[in-house]
Amino acid sequence: MTRVPPLPDDVRRRLDEAGWLNDDRGLAAIKAVWAGPDPTGAVERLTAFIEAAGKDFPLLDDQDALRRLTHLSGASRELMRQLTRHPAWLFEEPVGDAVGRVRATLARVAGDDLAGFIDVDTGGAILSGMADEVVAALVAEASRPTDPALAVMAMGKWGGRELNYWSDIDLVFVFDGESGDAAAANRAAGAVMRRLTERGPDGPVLRADADLRPEGTRGPLARSLNAYRTYYERWAEPWEFQALLKVRHAAGDDEVGQRFLSLVSDVLWPETINPDSIRSLRTLKARVEDDAAPGDLKRAPGGIRDIEFAVQMLQLVHGRFDPDLRQTSTLALLQALADGGYVHADDASTLAGAYRWLRSAEHRIQLWDLRPTHLLPPDPDGRERLARAMGYRDTAAATALGAFEADLLKNRSTVRRIHEDLYFRPLLEAFAASPVTGLSREGAELRLTALGFRDVTRAVRTFQQLTSGLSRRSRLMQQMLPLILDWLADSPDPDLGLDQLRLLAANMPDHAELITTLHDRPVVGRRLTYLLGSSRLLGRYLDRIPEFVPRLDDEQALVDLQDRRELESRLRRRLEARPVEEGVGTLRRFARRQLLRVAARDLLDLADVDAAMEDLTTAADAAVSAAASLAGADEAMSIIAMGRWGGGELSYASDLDLLYVFDDARLDADAAFAIAGRLRDLLSRPAADGLAWELDADLRPEGRSGPLVRSLASYQAYYERWAETWEFQSLIKARLAAGEEALGEAFIEMIGPFVWRDSFPASAATEVRQMKARVEKQRVPLGEDPDFHLKLGPGGLVDVEFLVQLLQMMHGGEQPQLRVTSTLGALNRLADLGWLEAGEAADLAAAYRFCSHVRNRLYLQAGRPIDSLPRDPADEWRLALSLGYSRRGDLREDYRRLTRRARRIVEDRFYP
Numbered sequence: 001m002t003r004v005p006p007l008p009d010d011v012r013r014r015l016d017e018a019g020w021l022n023d024d025r026g027l028a029a030i031k032a033v034w035a036g037p038d039p040t041g042a043v044e045r046l047t048a049f050i051e052a053a054g055k056d057f058p059l060l061d062d063q064d065a066l067r068r069l070t071h072l073s074g075a076s077r078e079l080m081r082q083l084t085r086h087p088a089w090l091f092e093e094p095v096g097d098a099v100g101r102v103r104a105t106l107a108r109v110a111g112d113d114l115a116g117f118i119d120v121d122t123g124g125a126i127l128s129g130m131a132d133e134v135v136a137a138l139v140a141e142a143s144r145p146t147d148p149a150l151a152v153m154a155m156g157k158w159g160g161r162e163l164n165y166w167s168d169i170d171l172v173f174v175f176d177g178e179s180g181d182a183a184a185a186n187r188a189a190g191a192v193m194r195r196l197t198e199r200g201p202d203g204p205v206l207r208a209d210a211d212l213r214p215e216g217t218r219g220p221l222a223r224s225l226n227a228y229r230t231y232y233e234r235w236a237e238p239w240e241f242q243a244l245l246k247v248r249h250a251a252g253d254d255e256v257g258q259r260f261l262s263l264v265s266d267v268l269w270p271e272t273i274n275p276d277s278i279r280s281l282r283t284l285k286a287r288v289e290d291d292a293a294p295g296d297l298k299r300a301p302g303g304i305r306d307i308e309f310a311v312q313m314l315q316l317v318h319g320r321f322d323p324d325l326r327q328t329s330t331l332a333l334l335q336a337l338a339d340g341g342y343v344h345a346d347d348a349s350t351l352a353g354a355y356r357w358l359r360s361a362e363h364r365i366q367l368w369d370l371r372p373t374h375l376l377p378p379d380p381d382g383r384e385r386l387a388r389a390m391g392y393r394d395t396a397a398a399t400a401l402g403a404f405e406a407d408l409l410k411n412r413s414t415v416r417r418i419h420e421d422l423y424f425r426p427l428l429e430a431f432a433a434s435p436v437t438g439l440s441r442e443g444a445e446l447r448l449t450a451l452g453f454r455d456v457t458r459a460v461r462t463f464q465q466l467t468s469g470l471s472r473r474s475r476l477m478q479q480m481l482p483l484i485l486d487w488l489a490d491s492p493d494p495d496l497g498l499d500q501l502r503l504l505a506a507n508m509p510d511h512a513e514l515i516t517t518l519h520d521r522p523v524v525g526r527r528l529t530y531l532l533g534s535s536r537l538l539g540r541y542l543d544r545i546p547e548f549v550p551r552l553d554d555e556q557a558l559v560d561l562q563d564r565r566e567l568e569s570r571l572r573r574r575l576e577a578r579p580v581e582e583g584v585g586t587l588r589r590f591a592r593r594q595l596l597r598v599a600a601r602d603l604l605d606l607a608d609v610d611a612a613m614e615d616l617t618t619a620a621d622a623a624v625s626a627a628a629s630l631a632g633a634d635e636a637m638s639i640i641a642m643g644r645w646g647g648g649e650l651s652y653a654s655d656l657d658l659l660y661v662f663d664d665a666r667l668d669a670d671a672a673f674a675i676a677g678r679l680r681d682l683l684s685r686p687a688a689d690g691l692a693w694e695l696d697a698d699l700r701p702e703g704r705s706g707p708l709v710r711s712l713a714s715y716q717a718y719y720e721r722w723a724e725t726w727e728f729q730s731l732i733k734a735r736l737a738a739g740e741e742a743l744g745e746a747f748i749e750m751i752g753p754f755v756w757r758d759s760f761p762a763s764a765a766t767e768v769r770q771m772k773a774r775v776e777k778q779r780v781p782l783g784e785d786p787d788f789h790l791k792l793g794p795g796g797l798v799d800v801e802f803l804v805q806l807l808q809m810m811h812g813g814e815q816p817q818l819r820v821t822s823t824l825g826a827l828n829r830l831a832d833l834g835w836l837e838a839g840e841a842a843d844l845a846a847a848y849r850f851c852s853h854v855r856n857r858l859y860l861q862a863g864r865p866i867d868s869l870p871r872d873p874a875d876e877w878r879l880a881l882s883l884g885y886s887r888r889g890d891l892r893e894d895y896r897r898l899t900r901r902a903r904r905i906v907e908d909r910f911y912p
Contacts, residue, residue, distance in 0.1 A: 312333075662743075
């Protein structure tokens with residue numbers, strides 16, 4: 001026999017007399033009641049019901065009724081009071097008794113919900129269906145044969161089939177104005193409202209509210225179809241359209257109801273929405289929120305309204321384009337928003353879970369006294385009772401109340417975070433103003449022409465490809481495309497950007513994720529379209545590295561690139577984790593990712609040319625060092641960086657100039673040559689993944705005719721006997737990049753006396769000047785403008801480098817401060833030591849930076865090396881836009897101004 005809980009004596013006696021203490025079924029029910037909410041009150045209410053039911057209702061034999069009663073006893077003192085007066089309501093729905101039918105349905109739904117047999121969705125649907133039937137019966141009862149056809153339209157939670165346990169049913173009455181007069185319709189509507197709301201001993205049938213009708217309590221209770229249309233088209237406020245999102249026909253004349261729904265569809269999904277309407281809804285929500293008590297589960301931050309208002313805002317804006325979003329149920333709408341990509345699936349799932357939890361808590365609050373409240377009980381006992389009604393129990397980890405309040409805080413915090421993300425999306429106003437019908441071909445051509453697209457026919461074709469199909473994702477793209485076109489119009493080459501966007505969308509593993517990202521995060525959209533319309537190279541790289549796209553709004557990540565140690569450590573781990581034969585692909589992917597990050601930051605003006613050169617050099621250093629280890633060069637071999645790589649001033653188009661040096665005491669020439677070959681294969685061998693970097697060893701002794709690798713002693717012998725001045729000049733840039741550190745440092749120390757002479761001979765200076773003269777006579781490549789050549793033109797890169805290097809060799813022997821590999825660094829030192837005036841150094845640095853920056857930008861635009869300003873006006877204009885100029889001619893003016901100053905200084909200082 002089950003042990004009897006410590007019941008009050010009077011209750012124990014009464015239950016014993018009813019035979020419940022001698023029946024295991026009864027004892028189990030009593031024990032469950034005692035362990036639930038409000039134990040003492042609950043068992044008293046249970047006892048009173050048992051006595052009232054008597055022998056007419058064999059409760060112990062009806063497991064469904066017993067289960068419901070067990071849970072209701074602790075969860076609702078008012079419903080139990082009514083059931084005690086009408087025990088039959090627990091067992092059946094009375095015929096012809098509207099109040100009885102409502103309470104019987106509520107008892108069944110609430111009991112099954114409390115027991116976990118149904119969820120909040122099912123319960124709301126059952127209660128809403130019951131309300132439909134009750135109101136339909138009252139409409140039939142109130143209508144006369146001569147009255148106009150009358151329909152009742154459900155609104156609010158009733159319209160969404162998600163009625164609360166005890167809240168108002170929102171409704172409006174509509175009649176066919178052609179078949180009767182307004183007076184008759186309003187008489188019938190009034191009769192229905194009176195029957196619904198008149199109070200008897202057990203309260204009203206249902207709490208009914210018709211305040212959502214036009215003009216609220218000041219307007220007529222019923223209106224004709226035409227009157228509704230006139231009102232909604234002329235005077236309705238934005239909140240009234242929001243209320244119409246949940247409308248459905250619930251009772252009365254079906255034809256009138258369907259005609260009203262058609263009318264609502266016409267006014268609810270307009271061609272465009274005034275963005276002020278969006279702002280007014282947000283203002284209204286803020287006012288409601290400000291007036292809410294902290295314990296309000298509905299209106300306070302993180303409450304039910306946060307979920308409803310957020311999804312309804314998206315529904316208002318996007319439902320015009322996407323009929324699948326025209327749902328009246330909040331949970332069904334959440335699922336549709338997730339399916340269509342308007343809300344992330346995880347966020348939709350989280351909101352749905354929180355919505356069910358909050359609605360369940362709201363139901364239990366209302367159930368206690370059958371009152372339309374959304375406030376948490378103010379007293380600890382009330383909250384404890386609520387927690388237990390929600391199913392929480394004391395555990396070793398937490399009390400029932402503690403666990404409930406922890407979940408309450410978690411749900412409200414999560415709801416608020418997602419609400420703010422959805423409700424205040426920066427693009428909502430723009431979407432609202434976008435027309436539903438989109439653009440005709442002629443309209444698209446006009447718009448694209450106005451936005452600066454050149455090949456309009458091709459752009460229209462691309463436009464149509466991006467928006468083709470009937471999937472939900474293509475609907476979202478149709479909404480996005482007008483905004484994307486506006487973003488592309490701000491890029492230097494909108495045509496290129498649109499075409500590359502099409503390829504990116506087509507080639508991404510999940511292009512739907514791309515569309516959703518652009519929709520949710522406009523900063524990503526603006527930056528992505530700018531990059532696609534600025535660089536053919538980045539278009540190719542983004543296509544291969546799509547995971548980079550969502551990171552474009554993380555400015556900190558774009559700006560703060562990793563240093564060499566971090567990059568090299570990460571790359572080495574990747575190489576070690578894969579088979580050796582996969583090293584080529586790993587290195588090439590690393591190269592693309594690093595160039596992509598540097599170039600994106602560059603094009604978005606988040607860093608200057610100095611940072612770009614430095615970070616390109618850092619990436620090359622890390623890759624060559626890791627590849628050298630893979631090739632076997634860590635011991636007895638070193639890689640010496642030369643040229644712009646050695647100077648730490650790499651451009652996007654730069655090869656890696658280098659020398660190989662090995663220790664012939666530990667490594668023979670053939671083995672060293674094999675290592676150099678493996679390194680070249682890893683970084684420069686043509687492959688499906690492209691090149692990482694092109695390695696160029698032509699600065700070695702004897703150039704291409706000399707051996708690829710030399711020992712330290714061989715280099716020394718060559719430099720002592722045969723080297724020319726230009727070779728010593730090139731060694732100014734030499735630095736250890738990879739391989740054995742001690743050997744590399746020995747090489748740098750060995751070349752010092754050849755480069756940095758105590759007294760630089762006049763004959764050597766003459767050789768440098770003669771070399772420069774030969775360079776100036778070199779023929780500028782065909783197709784490039786010799787008057788605006790960034791590298792070889794007067795005052796360009798070569799002019800600055802020759803002057804700096806001559807001054808370094810002339811004075812570096814006596815002043816070690818000048819022994820730096822960087823051109824810009826050397827300019828600063830030359831000014832500090834007085835070999836150049838500060839203004840001269842600044843002008844030379846400005847020209848060097850300008851030419852390097854423009855040269856970099858040309859490479860990014862074309863995807864290939866270009867060393868002179870474009871001759872084609874359209875190409876020049878796109879370059880100027882990319883560099884931030886508002887007038888095409890200003891680019892050439894700046895080139896002339898900066899290079900002329902640099903050339904004058906070169907002529908004064910370089911030639912005696």
